[in-house]
Amino acid sequence: MTNKIVYVTGCAGFIGNHVTRSCLDLGWYVIGVDKMTYASNEVFVKEFESRKNFKFIKSDINDLDRLYECDYIINTAAETHVDNSIMSSDVFIKSNVNGVHHLLKLISQKARYKMPILLHFSTDEVYGDIVDGSFTESDLLKPSNPYSASKAAADMLISAWARTFNVPYIIVRPTNNYGIGQYVEKLIPKSCKNLTVGRKIDLHNKGLPVRTWLHAEDTARAIITIITSKVENEIYNISGNIELPNIEVVKKIIYLMLDDLDYERYLQDADRPGQDLRYSIDDSKIKKLGWSPQADFDKELEKIVKYYKNNFVW
Numbered sequence: 001m002t003n004k005i006v007y008v009t010g011c012a013g014f015i016g017n018h019v020t021r022s023c024l025d026l027g028w029y030v031i032g033v034d035k036m037t038y039a040s041n042e043v044f045v046k047e048f049e050s051r052k053n054f055k056f057i058k059s060d061i062n063d064l065d066r067l068y069e070c071d072y073i074i075n076t077a078a079e080t081h082v083d084n085s086i087m088s089s090d091v092f093i094k095s096n097v098n099g100v101h102h103l104l105k106l107i108s109q110k111a112r113y114k115m116p117i118l119l120h121f122s123t124d125e126v127y128g129d130i131v132d133g134s135f136t137e138s139d140l141l142k143p144s145n146p147y148s149a150s151k152a153a154a155d156m157l158i159s160a161w162a163r164t165f166n167v168p169y170i171i172v173r174p175t176n177n178y179g180i181g182q183y184v185e186k187l188i189p190k191s192c193k194n195l196t197v198g199r200k201i202d203l204h205n206k207g208l209p210v211r212t213w214l215h216a217e218d219t220a221r222a223i224i225t226i227i228t229s230k231v232e233n234e235i236y237n238i239s240g241n242i243e244l245p246n247i248e249v250v251k252k253i254i255y256l257m258l259d260d261l262d263y264e265r266y267l268q269d270a271d272r273p274g275q276d277l278r279y280s281i282d283d284s285k286i287k288k289l290g291w292s293p294q295a296d297f298d299k300e301l302e303k304i305v306k307y308y309k310n311n312f313v314w
Helices: 014-025 042-049 082-087 090-108 146-165 187-197 216-228 246-258 297-310
Strands: 005-009 029-034 054-058 072-075 117-121 169-174 176-178 201-204 210-215 234-238 242-245 267-270
Touching: 005 014, 014 029, 014 042, 014 216, 029 042, 042 054, 072 090, 082 090, 082 146, 090 117, 090 146, 117 146, 117 216, 146 169, 169 216, 176 216, 176 297, 187 201, 187 246, 187 297, 201 246, 210 216, 210 246, 210 297, 216 234, 242 246, 246 297
Parallel strands: 005 029, 005 072, 029 054, 072 117, 117 169, 169 234, 176 210, 201 267
Antiparallel strands: 210 242
């Protein structure tokens, strides 16, 4: 198999670092782009820069003025925290909408040559919530908050650029990612941190919202599966197939951290405007390519909690 040349935007982020590492391990040449926001991790960049097949560009994707010759642009760069988008949506529009628009313009300028495939990370949240059943890739997008609306807008831009400018694309819509190295604003690491310092865990809507959990390594494997399958102009849902109410996830964390089954004294209610009650996606399409999630949620959660017991993350 010929080695690929790929961009990974957001390479120092949580999902981006897993995707970058998987590409490098295959011997592919990776151009990593990251503007190094509060959620980026310099440790990942230092690790990757020790590889001969990695080149780092510190930049906002909005500020890129050219693209090197490449086969794929894997776009993981994004603002992703829903609560932050509710407080202020400006940066979400700049990164998640304007940033994708800028990448599309750079790609379409290569019309005289081979345009790289834009492999864009969307989210299962673009569909909105669903009480029963699961969304397929052809279902309507009904985002419920500024974050998911910005991601849905990017999906629409990509669809339009494919139709008008023949920009080749893949859109992936994964469920909630988890794993070691995730920034502490997300549910699992934030719960571990709060328990470490004796603070209560904020649970939206009494912890009843249901989410589906996907390990970041399984996400990276899905991306490699898609690229090596040589598909394009497709949308793929990627599900971890572990569906749990948030309260059940937090109860597991409390027991692993403190060996305490009396979980209620560690929790407090917190309402989120526009809260989605349940996400669920049908990922049978990507499974036809030969991918399926491999991580055992309970075993991986035990590893994560052990990590945060030994490593306080600021």
